[in-house]
Amino acid sequence: MYSGFYEPRLTHRKAPVEDVLWDHQRSALTVLREYLSQTETRGAALVSMPTGTGKSAVIASLLAGVEFGASGRDALVLAPWSGLSRQLREDIDSRVWDHLGVSRPDGLAPVVQVRSARSFVKHVREPHAATTFVTTMAMALQIYKEVDSDPAQMNALFAGFTAIVVDECHYEPAPGWSAAVRATNAPICLLTATPFRNDNRLFILDPDAHYRYSHRDAIRDRVLREPVFLVLDTVRSVSAFVEAVLNQAQALSAHERVIIRCGNSADVEAIARALHKRGETVIGVHETFKSGGPSGILRRSVPSPSDRPDVRYWVHQNKLIEGFDDPRVSMLAIYEDFGSDRARVQQLGRTIRNPDRQETKAPLVVSHDPEMERAWQRYRRFDEGDTPKSIATDPAGVEALLSAQPESFYWDRLFRESMDTGSSDSWKQIKFRLNTVIRQTPSQMDLDVFVKRVAQDIISDNRQVLSIGSPDSSTRVLLHLGVWNSPVLREAAFVEMALGYTVVHQNEELLFVSDTGSLPETVRSDTSPISATQLHSLLPAGTRISAISLANNDLSEWSVRSRSLRARDIQSIASEVGDSTFGFATAQGSFSNNDEDVVRYAGAKHARVSDSRKMRGTYDELRRWYDDLAVSLRSGAAPTTAIARYSTPMKSPDRPLAAHVLLDIDDSRFEPLDDGLPALTIELTGGIVDDGVFQVEINGETIDASIHWNEETLRFVVAPSKEIPYRSMIDSRLTFWQFVNREQAIRVATADGLVYANRNFWALQRTDSASENGLLSILEPIAALAAVAGEKGNLDAGGKWKDDSVFGLVDNALLPEELEDDATVLCTDLGAEIADFIGFTRRRVIFVHAKSKKESKATKVSAAALHDVVSQANKNLRYLTLGNTDHPKTDYWTNAWTTGEFGPAARLRRGDAQPSGPEYWKAIDAVIQSHAAMREVWLVLGACLSKGALQEELAKQSPSPSALQAHALLTSAWSSAQQCGVRLRVFCSD
Secondary structure, eight states: OOOOSSSOOSOOBOOOGGGGSOHHHHHHHHHHHHHHHOSSOSSEEEEEOOTTSOHHHHHHHHHTSTTTGGGTOEEEEEESSHHHHHHHHHIIIIIHHHHHTBOOOTTOOOEEEOOOHHHHHHHHHSOOOOOEEEEEHHHHHHHHHHTTTOHHHHHHHTTTEEEEEEESTTOOSSTTHHHHHHHTOSOEEEEESOTTTTTTSSSOEEEEEEEEOOHHHHHHTTSBOOOEEEEOOOOOSHHHHHHHHHHHHTTSOTTOEEEEEOSSHHHHHHHHHHHHHTTOOEEEEOTTSOSBTTTTOEESSOOOGGGOOOOSEEEESSTTSSSOOOTTEEEEEESSOOSSHHHHHHHHTTTOBOTTOOOOOOOEEEESSTHHHHHHHHHHHHHOSSSOSOTTTOHHHHHHHHHTSOSEEEETTEEEEOOOTTSTTGGGGOOOOSEEEEEEOOTTOOHHHHHHHHHHHHHHTTEEEEEEEEEETTEEEEEEEEEEEOTTOSSSOOEEEEEEEEEEEEETTEEEEEESSSOOHHHHHHOEEOOHHHHGGGSBTTOEEEEEEEEEOOOSTTSOOEEEEEOSOGGGSOOOTTGGGEEEEEEEEEEEETTEEEEEEEETTTTEEEEEOOOOOOHHHHHHHHHHHHHHHHHTOOBOHHHHTSOEEEOOOSSOOEEEEEEOOOGGGEEESSTTOOOOOEEEOEEEOBTTEEEEEETTEEEEEEEEEETTTTEEEEEESSOOSEEESSSTTOBHHHHHHHHTOEEEEETTSOEEETTEEEEOSOOOTTOTTTGGGGEEEOGGGGSOSBSSOOBOTTSOBOTTBHHHHIIIIIHHHHSOTTOEEEEOOSSSOSOSEEEEOSSEEEEEEEEEOOGGGOOSBOHHHHHHHHHHHHHTGGGGSTTOOOOOOOTTTTSOBOOSSSOOBOSEEESOOOSSHHHHHHHHHHHHTTSSSEEEEEEEEESSBBHHHHHHHHTSSSOOHHHHHHHHHHHHHHHHHHHTTOEEEEEEBO
């Protein structure tokens, strides 16, 4: 029997398809047909056959059966890439039958390439003859989106389909395509040439519908050939490599062909030109080429078999790894190696097919190093045995790991017994953590249908669902097992595993999802997180915020993108002038709940909440926590003041229009899809939106991207004019733009003045200016400061300033009340002063800056007076900082104080005398540098600032310019002092 797919037979005859298939093909076909004959399937069928063993003939023969066209029913066939789907359509429609030497079966329906999702949906919904549709996996996802990603609509659309046939099912080029296929509710036939690539990751398999034809069996049956390997001497140049390849190719016959694999487009072109220059027939294939080239030897894509030129050499990077079926290929030359064993084995599979099943010479594989041979040997050892030794494809492997668990042992102070992981009551053994994301419940949600889709997501995430329990009518608990190879090993195998759980709890309009792994895709796509406005109520007044991370809603080029703060109490630290442009991304705080201390974390982007408190970890505790959170969310309580100082979260506006966009993305977290591409570099992350389009510059290329708001998902959607061949290192299933959209990795300024960041809209107006808990908390009113006669004034007979001056209040009242009896107080006014007074003890240093207007010119809010005193305080803060090595001017500190009009007065107001100014500074600086000292700056303001008047003015809808300037100046002083570890106190009138 002949099933090779290159040289067609010269004659065609009417014959049953099974009569011209090989034994293993008939066995695979039998498994699939028995699977389709079931009235109810328990999962997908899986056929694993190595490259070159006639998988396309199995697919074509299946589709020609009575289950499909002959019975008037449709079929959908999926392939990973458009080139493969076009080739598969030709195989099914004609080429398989030509190569088998039989007539096209009468029962095979017309084979049609799907061009667009919209036309497909329209065609299927209208009356039509039975059709075999062929397309890509990505198109399956587009079809799903065309019916609003509604499983019910998808199910109805595919009601007339016998099955979905998926070729090379180990791929997932478009995240979610497998969910789209499962939503059809049609039987699924999976076929793959690489069983080692986790075929059980995207679908639940029917354990009785699995056929595997091993590589070992294919060698035994002479369906495949065993290659030989040759390591070349180190070759650094293209010309030297080409010469080495030509030398080895001399042993080939005239009809044999050669594939050369390169690492980038430049090498593909260089090697193709070098071969062409030496008189060889050659085609170089790369997606970046403009077809033809100067010599007509460069192509953007691999020509279909019917249009394929008959050349001796084929040069590529990734285009010929799969889907290039030519049994004449008997030599493979590797100029640059691959990044994975899967790619190595797939590429080598182009050389080993043996359609005539005759004794032939072994194909030759030449490369710079022995890695190709090592990979091949690893693959062959993997293939040994009746079933592949892979946890990914062999559920029994997981069962073996579970059965190896001890029945009982003593651990962590308890005698423990193994659990029944498959029991629906297994949730009773779980130690739950108070950690959840809070989402909006989808309209008309069916909890069990939703959880079934979540289970599929867990399987897609390399975890196996062991059981699903129902603690109560509104909750489902999924117990699952994750299995992976130890990350500390380079090539060897050591299987590790971990139990995890996912809890889905519905509370009216709220959905709580607690997952020990990543958030299931169904939760991401079908629900939206609660808003930051709602999340605020989970950090209510009285919560002491100790850590907060902030995202800046100022999208200007030089703005700080984010910052984080940690302190015992964020409320006690200085606010900054630009605080209102920052919105909180995450916050952690503590509070008391029914006499129980609670530490709570809240994240705005995904609405994640977690609590640390004493608990046993039972489900009852988790359920009570969910209920408490729901009550708090519905209370609408105002947030703690430490959060209120930042941007205010707003409800989503109706149809927001993007005016300015920035990609909020770290380019170092992406890797190339192709081995030869450079690291991703984003030179321009966005800018102004013009008619719905903005521009980014990536790797030196300007790319247009449109942006619009999706009313259903409540997200912005970015549609680029060009795909970027990079994928996320966080989730390798997501390409660059898919990651941007799924994670909403953008910041958007809208036309109405709001900013969208972390999946929330924010207003940048400051709302806490008049709050007692903000800036006004550092203002300490003293009634006497309203009626002072001036800043300094005359001294009495004892050499003291009178109490009706600011100096008098500082010297006679404020400093004596604050400092111990052993304190030293110096008047350092005049000259190049660093303060008007300095008071210090062994544990405390105070710089006092005084300012006053005369009683006749008194004002309640003087921005001018504040400007002078704040400037003096700020410029001298460095002398209060740890590590300071600057020395102030001190030579006048031992001289008498006098202004000419007032004085003289002793500068040492109290304490021990020093012989010189530098000695005074040495004593002061020793305290400052001790780490244990409290360092303070006082602003003492007479007749120029009233706390009450400032608060009243700031509370107005339009505060006076003087009040706004005063607020900005004081905020600047507070912030500057805080950054230096210095406490700021402002004494003013009441």
